[in-house]
Amino acid sequence: MTRSSDAARQVRALAPGARPRIAVVLGSGWGGLTTQVRDARRIRYDQLDGFPQATVQGHSGELWLGSIGPHEVAVMSGRKHAYESGEVTGMRSPLHTLRELGCEVLVQTNAAGSLRAEMIPGSLMVLADHINLPQRSPLVGAGGSERFVSMLDAYDPALRKTAHAVADRQNLTLHEGVYAWTLGPQFETPAEIRFFRQIGADAVGMSTVPETILARHAGMRVLALSLLTNMGAGLSDESLSHAHTLSQALAASDVVGDLLADIIAAIEL
């Protein structure tokens, strides 16, 4: 029995009848979404094999099962980051569990630094693509030819279109751009930020990319959204810290939670 099958059985036992079709991963600032989950059943990660024991302040570590709009969802409040251990496989078991439970779509959220002047702190960006700067993969060691997964349109064009349509209806500006993944946990140097801009990145952050690779390998469609909490190092006078990220993220929490719920409700499966 794999750990994901064990965890799927544990979820079925703790939330009988749950049939989620959309998985959601909440990053810093996106926790407001949980207030929008109807008929929520909550399972602590320590009750589920293979789920991360969160070590980062601001990430609580619970799986929420319930509904948003017409869809049953499984919301991960808290994720495993590669910077916690150096391992990039920390989200493999949870994502396989959610796939096994029936999730076909993965909606990811994160906090990120902006590399574009017009994306000021508080702005939102949908990922069009990513750059895997550490060139680390959670698929190393996987077998079969499926491991050579295509990363073309890794961020599903139809889901991106849905996100834009919902934001437009709410008169919210939703930027679109390329997310560069760094291992962290240190923030970038100004020289690194200048380099990332030159190679085509619009935002920088320490998550999301391993999960996207895992989800594409598992056959899930992916949508990912960034809340820009700060300008990249050296692009403004503000100083960077995790506390700053969290305070910016908290300030935006209601607006982005509502937008995210409306986007999820509008997804066509």
Ligand code: HPA
């Ligand atoms: N860099 C990396 N990760 C981040 C940042 C940043 O500037 N802001 C929020 N997460």
